[in-house]
Amino acid sequence: MPKVGMEPIRRRSLVEAAISAIHARGSLDITIRDIAGRAGVSQGLAHHYFGSKDALIVSAMRHLLTDYGRQVRREIKDAATPRARVSAIIRASLGSEQFKPETVSVWLVFYVHAQESKDAHALLTVYASRLASNLTYNLRPLVGDRAPAVAEGIASLIDGLYIRKALGSLREGSDARMLVEDYVESQIVNRG
Numbered sequence: 001m002p003k004v005g006m007e008p009i010r011r012r013s014l015v016e017a018a019i020s021a022i023h024a025r026g027s028l029d030i031t032i033r034d035i036a037g038r039a040g041v042s043q044g045l046a047h048h049y050f051g052s053k054d055a056l057i058v059s060a061m062r063h064l065l066t067d068y069g070r071q072v073r074r075e076i077k078d079a080a081t082p083r084a085r086v087s088a089i090i091r092a093s094l095g096s097e098q099f100k101p102e103t104v105s106v107w108l109v110f111y112v113h114a115q116e117s118k119d120a121h122a123l124l125t126v127y128a129s130r131l132a133s134n135l136t137y138n139l140r141p142l143v144g145d146r147a148p149a150v151a152e153g154i155a156s157l158i159d160g161l162y163i164r165k166a167l168g169s170l171r172e173g174s175d176a177r178m179l180v181e182d183y184v185e186s187q188i189v190n191r192g
Contacts, residue, residue: 011049011059013039018060022109023102028057058119061110064103065127071097072134082138086154086184089134093158094176104165131155142188150187157183 017038021030032053036046050056075088075095092098114120135151143150157180164170 007049010039010041010045012063014041014046014049014056015060015063018056019064019102019106022057022060023105026105027109028053028113032056054117054119057110057113058117058123060106061113061120061123064106064110065123068092068098068127069130071095082141083188085138086135086142087181089131089138090154090158090177090180090184093131094161094180099162099165099176101165104162107162108166128155146187150184153183153187154180 014035017035018030021034021038022028030053032046032050033043035053035056036043039046046056050059072089072092075092076085079085079088097103110120111124114124132148132151132155135154136147139147139150161170161176161179165176170176
């Protein structure tokens with residue numbers, strides 16, 4: 001029987017253990033037993049809290065998305081102009097918290113998982129829609145009707161940089177944020 005008041009602590013521990021296990025394995029080729037062992041709880045308790053491995057994986061995705069959303073809000077809070085808000089979103093997307101090797105590798109696994117899991121796909125769709133909406137809204141005063149296309153370019157660069165980081169092919173010393181910022185500046189200059 002679970003101890004009263006321990007559920008939120010154990011749920012978080014299991015979610016963090018799932019993220020750690022996925023990163024260590026580089027795939028979803030893990031079991032509830034693997035995750036529970038990392039969290040220091042029984043396999044039965046993990047099933048009790050989540051019901052299935054997929055539900056636990058989706059909870060881990062939701063956890064990363066929540067952390068990301070918190071980071072975006074923190075970065076955007078003091079941004080007074082549309083251009084500053086675009087930069088804030090880029091900083092949040094490619095900042096140290098989101099660009100840690102563990103986070104990057106887990107995100108890539110989640111992208112693959114979303115191809116076969118309706119719940120995971122729904123979460124990534126919400127993430128992509130919010131990112132596009134936030135970028136488009138702030139880009140519109142800067143690039144006019146091209147805002148949706150420029151927002152798509154920014155999102156694609158961010159995703160591409162995650163892939164390069166995960167594969168170890170991002171050139172040493174590259175500043176991922178500056179690469180995206182350079183793209184944004186080129187689009188503003190070429191507003192045409």
